[in-house]
Amino acid sequence: MNRRTLSRVALACVVTLAAALPLRAQVEIEQVTSPGGIDAWLVEDRNIPFTALEIRFRGGASLDPPETRGAVRLMTALLEEGAGEMDAQGFARATEGVAANFDYSAGDDTVSVSARFLTETRDEAIDLLRASLVAPRFDEAAIERVRAQALSAIRSDLQDPGVIASRAFDRLAFDDHPYGTPSDGTPESVRALTREDLVAAHGAALARDRIVVGAAGDIDAEELGQLLDDLLGDLPAEGAPLPADVDVEMPGGNRVVDFDTPQSVAVFGHAGLPRDHEDFFPAYVLNHIVGGGGFESRLMEEVRDKRGLTYGVYSFLAPKDHAALHMGRVASSNDRIAEAISVIRDIWRDVAAEGVTEEELADAKTYLTGAYPLRFDGNGPIANILVAMQLDDLPIDYAETRNERVRSITLDEIDRVAAELFDPERLTFVVAGQPEGLDDAETLSQ
The missing domain is CATH 3.30.830.10 (Metalloenzyme, LuxS/M16 peptidase-like)
Incomplete structure (x- = not known):
């Protein structure tokens, strides 16, 4: 059994063990500030060699300009499609090899990044996650593949009465505010997105001035502080301005x-x-x-x-x-x-x-x-x-x-x-x- 297989088995075992442990009605939450000034909340648990990390960037899809609606969602979907020297397949193989699990998503108000990794391969996992956040490739082949998936989902939504009702309600409630249009864009806006638009969306959404972090597992405050600086310290200091507040006045x-x-x-x-x-x-x-x-x-x-x-x-x-x-x-x-x-x-x-x-x-x-x-x-x-x-x-x-x-x-x-x-x-x-x-x-x- 090679190292990659052993790591996958190990991660599966610790996740199963975590699920079997007694539920914790009370948790001790520690506030952590990294040497570079990044804040996080931590629940340390040394029972199993496994850590869960949740990162949120405030702003999300609401940062899209009207002419590039859907850019933040498409950009986020591309973060795992190659980073640094690795193309999409290389990044997937490397992540699997250290038994890490990363998930990226975007909503109206946040870009969300979830990471699960073993203590044994923490450094390698964080290096990979850092590359995806700081140096995504946005290869043209990956862009076209993920764009096709996004367009397919949008076409499906146009035939869903629940989505149709929700979008019409949003238009009525929010008018020309970003909340009033679909966060995944329209077929026209998504087809028109360029690589430059995605690079701009990355710089607008993933910045240090809007980071929120929660961590739980086999890591202490000092280790987490250093991890956060290594992982997030090279992101831009500031992102795009957040949208304005909007008063909701429904007509009845x-x-x-x-x-x-x-x-x-x-x-x-x-x-x-x-x-x-x-x-x-x-x-x-x-x-x-x-x-x-x-x-x-x-x-x-x-x-x-x-x-x-x-x-x-x-x-x-x-x-x-x-x-x-x-x-x-x-x-x-x-x-x-x-x-x-x-x-x-x-x-x-x-x-x-x-x-x-x-x-x-x-x-x-x-x-x-x-x-x-x-x-x-x-x-x-x-x-x-x-x-x-x-x-x-x-x-x-x-x-x-x-x-x-x-x-x-x-x-x-x-x-x-x-x-x-x-x-x-x-x-x-x-x-x-x-x-x-x-x-x-x-x-x-x-």
Whole structure:
């Protein structure tokens, strides 16, 4: 058995072992600052020779200029397609040889980089990851291959009523802000992207002034600090300016995008609360009761269980970096979607006027406090939690105090937030399909 095979087997073994270890309801989080000034949060765990590293670059696809929409997404997909002296195949072989795993993705507000590596081959893994971040090749052959994949995904999305409804909702909510157009671009914009556009997107998005890091596993603070400087120290000091904040003013009512499908999909919502709002936490618990609690939520009970109008309906808080929404989604047959929308509107009005019950709040507290420790089920999930806490500007002791904050929420507090957050007049539905019974709906283009 050669070294490459041994390394792969070793990584598989330690990941399996990590999953089998007892769940850690409490974790000790250490704030680390590298000699070069890069900050990170760390949970050290010497039980297994394995480390998970999560890196986020604030800005994400929202940094795209209108004329090169999709550039950040395409650039990010190309980071593993060759770096330094290695082409795409060479980089893949080298990564496999040290049993490392890297993942790169881009959303509206962040470029995300995830790394998993063994202690034994840490130095080699970090050298490879550094090359992909600092010196990606952007070979023309790789660009064309990944561009073709991106165009295929975009064409598929144009035939998906859920995507169609979501994009029309975004246009209505955000207008000419970057959030108002697809982060993966259009067929026209992606076809027009040049290598120079991708190089520019790389410099705009991957810079030291927007790095957020979470790490968990077999590494201490000193080792992590040196690793961060080695890995990220040669990136540009500053990236492109972040986009402006945008106020969401939904018009209310119903909008329809005509699409030939037997089942309509509706995306609904209005303005929400930013993550740093003093009422966000009770709003999160409130949303769990109304639409975020799966089969136990009011939406599921009234729309699915009592009336059989859908297989699934849910709501969620969407606090983006530059705007905040309270949103939901439901799908139903064309002849029943109007009734589903009517029931959801009634629930919105009832929650705004009457709030929730003591029993609903008690059940939500039981579920949310019981489920939270289950999230800390290995180095990878812990590193993800650490980076998410920092992105949300949460205190470093949040993991310790979060459940007590849930338990301390009162019914009066929940009901006050319900009256302020739920806005039946601004609640806007965008439906993709051929719904029956929405005669007052305005038509939108796809």
